[in-house]
Amino acid sequence: MRRKIAAGNWKMNKTLEEGKALTSEVMNMIEDEIRDDVKIVLCPPFIHLTTLQGLLKGKNQISLGAQNCSEHASGAYTGEISAPMLQSIGVEYVILGHSERREYYGESNELLAKKLNIALENNLTPIFCCGEPLQIREKDMQTEYVRKQIQASLFHLSQNDVARIVIAYEPIWAIGTGKTATTDQAQEMHATIRKQITEKYGQETANNISILYGGSVKPDNAKELFACMDVDGGLIGGASLKSRDFVDIAKSF
Numbered sequence: 001m002r003r004k005i006a007a008g009n010w011k012m013n014k015t016l017e018e019g020k021a022l023t024s025e026v027m028n029m030i031e032d033e034i035r036d037d038v039k040i041v042l043c044p045p046f047i048h049l050t051t052l053q054g055l056l057k058g059k060n061q062i063s064l065g066a067q068n069c070s071e072h073a074s075g076a077y078t079g080e081i082s083a084p085m086l087q088s089i090g091v092e093y094v095i096l097g098h099s100e101r102r103e104y105y106g107e108s109n110e111l112l113a114k115k116l117n118i119a120l121e122n123n124l125t126p127i128f129c130c131g132e133p134l135q136i137r138e139k140d141m142q143t144e145y146v147r148k149q150i151q152a153s154l155f156h157l158s159q160n161d162v163a164r165i166v167i168a169y170e171p172i173w174a175i176g177t178g179k180t181a182t183t184d185q186a187q188e189m190h191a192t193i194r195k196q197i198t199e200k201y202g203q204e205t206a207n208n209i210s211i212l213y214g215g216s217v218k219p220d221n222a223k224e225l226f227a228c229m230d231v232d233g234g235l236i237g238g239a240s241l242k243s244r245d246f247v248d249i250a251k252s253f
């Protein structure tokens with residue numbers, strides 16, 4: 001059975017005090033409100049991770065994720081954070097290949113293949129993001145586009161390793177725009193991704209990989225999205241910055 005996940009990507013938001021308050025609120029609310037089989041992942045900015053890790057001690061339902069990591073293990077890479085560092089403070093997940101990293105920081109499919117390797121070597125669970133820009137969707141070429149992203153970054157991995165990742169489909173035109181993919185659009189792409197994994201790694205591996213949807217997930221659309229057969233949860237941006245909204249989304253399974 002694949003895991004149901006509600007992951008909050010805070011992006012570059014929240015001071016430390018604000019982040020602590022948000023985390024405490026989420027912790028208190030999930031106690032009685034969220035199903036035990038739903039995994040909550042909070043992905044704050046790097047510098048908050050250690051403090052929040054302390055706050056979350058003993059709360060196994062909530063894990064921490066980073067929003068990125070270096071493709072190198074250590075060395076002269078000023079300003080970078082490595083996968084071994086994240087592992088050393090108890091971080092369990094790392095978002096890789098978010099469209100904002102691809103677009104503003106030039107991250108290519110090939111670079112992401114290296115980041116996936118080092119994340120897996122350090123026992124982090126990558127949340128690998130893929131998704132097409134608006135121009136591609138308008139030409140109805142989204143399937144080829146996303147298939148290429150997956151093939152170029154994931155298909156060097158062994159079956160064991162691919163089974164350890166989470167995929168997030170985030171159509172770029174739906175991120176931060178309030179324009180969510182329809183349930184048909186989300187389900188169609190998620191099924192396509194699962195089929196592609198099946199072709200390469202077999203049915204069992206594909207059936208066990210969680211595929212999250214991201215892009216303007218809100219409390220009022222989460223239920224219908226999460227009800228889609230191949231949608232196993234969400235990667236939530238804006239709505240993860242408000243505890244009530246985020247927990248309401250996590251309750252939508």
Ligand code: 13P
Pocket residue numbers: 009098170174175176177178214215216217235236237238239
């Ligand atoms: P929004 O939920 O703000 O659209 O952001 C989605 C996202 O980019 C999550 O990684």
